[in-house]
Amino acid sequence: MLGDVLKVIKKSDAVLEIVDSREPDLTRSKKIENIVKKEGKGLLIVINKGDLVPREVLEKWKRYIEKEDRIKTVYISATSHLGTKILRNAIKEVLKGNEGTICLVGYPKTGKSSIINALKGRHSASTSAHPMAYGYTKTIQKFKVDSKIYAWDTPGIIPPDGSPLERAIRGQAVEKIEDPVKVALLLIDRIEKFDKNALKSAYKLDYSDGLDLLQKIAIKRGWFYKKDKEPLIEEAARQLIRDYHEGKIIYFTLPPSESNDENKSSNI
Ligand SMILES: Nc1nc2c(ncn2[C@@H]2O[C@H](COP(=O)(O)OP(=O)(O)OP(=O)(O)O)[C@@H](O)[C@H]2O)c(=O)[nH]1
Ligand SMILES: [Mg+2]
Incomplete structure (x- = not known):
């Protein structure tokens, strides 16, 4: 349900949209991007699975999205832990500072959980749970990405649509x-x-x-x-x-x- 994605977006200061490096165009959701813009949140496109694609192709996609759509874009490989430092810096840029809360949204299997794991990395030891009441019984937690940056650990899954x-x-x-x-x-x-x-x-x-x-x-x-x-x-x-x-x-x-x-x- 898109409603779940919307809920997590509303709670965040900035949104990371995760797409697949092999098919960045098909794995982007313009619908979600428009919602993020309408909500006035920062938006960062993260091209993941970068290890599967030549670097110059990743650069072309980054340049294309940044020029055509004016959306800040980075590429990374979550499983090879490549580009995580650039990603951290880009998060600070879309947050316009060193603090705030982000969420990760994207179609299933684009690597949202893998990115969360890669971001946790060395910070995992200091990960502190910040449970928040959510409905009656459920709690969702934030994890620490940086000293004052948190990410929701319940990422928004965009339901696959199209042909x-x-x-x-x-x-x-x-x-x-x-x-x-x-x-x-x-x-x-x-x-x-x-x-x-x-x-x-x-x-x-x-x-x-x-x-x-x-x-x-x-x-x-x-x-x-x-x-x-x-x-x-x-x-x-x-x-x-x-x-x-x-x-x-x-x-x-x-x-x-x-x-x-x-x-x-x-x-x-
Ligand atoms: N080659 C490669 N595979 C990746 C990368 N990141 C994730 N994967 C693989 O992609 C698959 C999905 O990764 P997940 O992190 O579970 O993706 P997700 O978006 O959390 O998936 P859902 O929670 O099901 O929506 C797994 O088989 C990962 O190993 C990457 O950077 N490179
Ligand atoms: Mg996942």
Whole structure:
């Protein structure tokens, strides 16, 4: 529910919108950005999973968002602990000072919890709980990011919206996907458009088309229908989407202002 996101935004001085470095455009929520602006809160876009994408591509996205939308943007890798110092400084910039409370919002699986963990880092020892009454029984806690900066530890999850492919890219839980094979095939098509070899390297498999890839993944994992011993492609499809969410499939997209030719000729 968007209502939960709104609640946490209202309670914060600044909002961090977490997006996926492979698909910054599709994992941004203009709706949330407009709410943040309307509420008059500071906004910082954090491009996460930066380890999956070449640095110059991250720079291009940062420049593009800052120029086009005038929203301060940083890129980091939460799991590799890269860019956390830059992130801390950027938080102070959007807070316009050294104190305040932030919240992290974003589509599922963009890495909100991982960023919280990376930010806790060396401060974790001094993390003090500041329980706040929330409804009747629930308490939500803040953790310390800096000496006077706190973050809500209940991040706002933006419900995945859009087409079936967009919802998958936006972290929709695989259990909720009605036709995983159809969605996985769309996702495979999109990834191949940007990098023909991304799936070959991720799965260490040669394949002729999307369906063939799903069959080979099922065979490799030993997933077969009991009845006729055919490969269980539904399970392979769910696995591929899960692997995508977990950052195991590597490719990049470029901001709209960059030409496609450049995208195609790059072999990184
Ligand atoms: N490669 C890479 N993977 C990451 C990074 N940050 C998070 N992940 C992976 O992305 C997946 C989701 O990370 P979480 O931190 O749970 O994301 P979240 O936004 O809190 O997810 P929800 O709470 O389900 O919405 C996990 O498999 C993480 O290991 C990163 O910087 N690089
Ligand atoms: Mg989380």
